[in-house]
Each structure stands twice: as C-alpha cells, then as structure tokens.
Amino acid sequence: MADHSGAVTSASRRERGVKFWRVTRRVCQLAATIDISFFFLFLFLGSPILAWINVASVAMYTAAYYAINRRQNRLAIALIWSEVIIHSALGTLMIGWESGFHYYLLMFIPTVCISSVRPGTIISLIVVLWGYYIGLDILMWFMEPFQPIPSGALLGVHLFNLSVVFAMFAYLSFFYMRMVVSAQRKLQRLATVDSLTGLLNRRHGSDLAENEIARFRRVGHPVAFMLLDVDHFKSFNDQFGHGTGDAILTEIGRLIPAQLRVQDIAARWGGEEFLVILPDTKIESALASAERIRVALRSNDWKQATGESIDVTISVGVSEVCANDDLASVISRADRALYRGKAGGRNRVEQEGELQR
C-alpha cells in the first residue's frame, strides 16, 4: 500500500494554517475595536497623544486584516508584532507600568507557540520577547511616565487591559484545545478506518475481534464471524476499470452495516474481502445475517451506485468461536467455509463444517 503519511501531514499542516489565519484575522478585528474605544477614552482623559496612537493602531490592524485576506501573511505578522510592541511600549512610557499595556506582550507566547514556525525560532522569539519585557520593566523603575493620568483612570485602564488579555488568552487556549482535539480525532480515524469503504481497517478489526474472543473466554457469550468475498471482482476491474471496482467496494461498505445490528463490527479484511464480527450471536443467527447481506448485495441497484449495468454477488463463510479458539483458528474455519462457497458456485453462504445452501 502506498505511504500517504507525508501528504496527510502536509494537508493537516495546511488546515492548521488556515485555522490559524482565521483566528488571527478575528484577533485583528477585536484589537481594532478595542483601540477605537481607547481612542475615545484617552480623548476623554485629556491625553490626545495616546488617543492618536490608537488611531495608528487601528490603521495597522486594518492593514494586517487585509494583508491576511490577500495571503500576505508575513506582512500581516510584521504589522501585528510592530503594533503590539510599539503600542505596549508607548502606553507604558506615557502613563506608566501600572497601565498594564505590557500584558499585551505576553500574548505573543501562545501565538508564537501555535504558529507553524520551527522550535528553534519559537525559542529565539520568546527569548527576545522576554528581554524586551524585562527591559521595559527595569526602565520604568527608573523613570516617571511622560503623561500620567489620574489614579482612578489608571486603575480603570489597568483593569481593562488585564481583562482583555485574560479574554484573549482564554480564546487562544480554547482555539488551541479545539485544534488538538480535532487533530486527535482525525489521527484516530486514519489509524482505524479504511478510507475507501468507511469500514474499520484490518488492524482495528483484528483488535476488536481479539477483544470479542477474550470476552467469550471470560463470560462465555457466543460470538460468530463472517468472511465475505466479492465474486469475480477482478473481472469488474478488468472490464470497467479500477474506478468502478472502487465504487463497488464503497457501496459494499454502505450495504453491509445496513444489514447489521449496532453492536456488530464490520471491517475491510483485504482487497475485496470483509470481516464481520457478531457479538452475542450463535451461528444460526449469524447465517441469517449473512443471508440478508447476500440478498441485499444481489438485489442492489448497481447501475445507480457505479454507473454500470452489473450484477455483484458475494460468497460468505460463517464460523462460531469455540473453546480454545484464537483469532487465526476461527477465521480459518470461516475462510474454509468461504472457499467451499466459491467452489460450490459462488453467491452463497456456507457454514463451517457443513454445506448450508
């Protein structure tokens, strides 16, 4: 089987990138809105310089927003970094460390970590940020702010800045958590599901089959197995092409579970071979299920599913787990029954040991 892991990794990286830029665009909108409210607040407080700094900030966030829309991502990042670095420094220098403008610098830590840059770059950026933050802190120990505002207003600005940074941290953490959970789900799906049929893949099917055999040993509830194989499948490939062959397998992946109970487990076992595990099922009921599947395939509208006027049939071998069975032995009995079905003319269900139909 071809190794698609490289393609999968780059696809998930691309998707992570798309989400990252979507969030960054939202952050630009939010930051611009906050800066507009700061403009009016500082005008009200009689600090026109600080008010006009916020106008410049709104312009930078708007430019960054449109840069992301035009996929000029480097420009967008440069604008956002510059805005936060300059604005937090100017706010601190003008009205003091207590203004809390420096908290915005801390936002870079999660932002840098969830962007797609290399670990070495992340560490360097965080070290530079740390130096800048500490430098600003030390500077403010030795100098008075250029344009102090009344202490009540200073407290208000401090609390507002602190709250915004809290909210942004929460938002980024939530976004990151959602990204991790969705990546985990995708990986789990890739590791357990057959991409063509949507059924479980062989490895996961084997694991669940082993579990059922272990459960049989523990509690003694019956477990039945079916091996299903498409008849003359090669001829469909040869006559109509691999695409039609794939469409047949996909349709079978839809038809088999439709005939099963929720607790039954269907897996793609090989190319055109499927395994069904029926927990709490004696062989008689398993034969009835197998027969239902056989009839459902036989009477399916294959023209609609594949675009070709074809008849698709399957042969099925059924076995039931007995004492001292392992996966190999119970599958091998189903396989022998399946082989008898093929030898007996195909399109039939066979039980281990004796002829069923």
Ligand SMILES: Nc1nc2c(ncn2[C@@H]2O[C@H](COP(=O)(O)OP(=O)(O)OP(=O)(O)O)[C@@H](O)[C@H]2O)c(=O)[nH]1
């Ligand atoms: N289109 C398609 N073909 C597959 C896939 N996996 C396996 N095959 C083909 O399935 C065919 C299986 O052929 P055979 O093992 O000879 O079996 P058959 O033609 O079904 O004959 P019987 O089982 O004896 O009825 C081979 O030609 C494989 O190339 C797949 O994912 N897609």
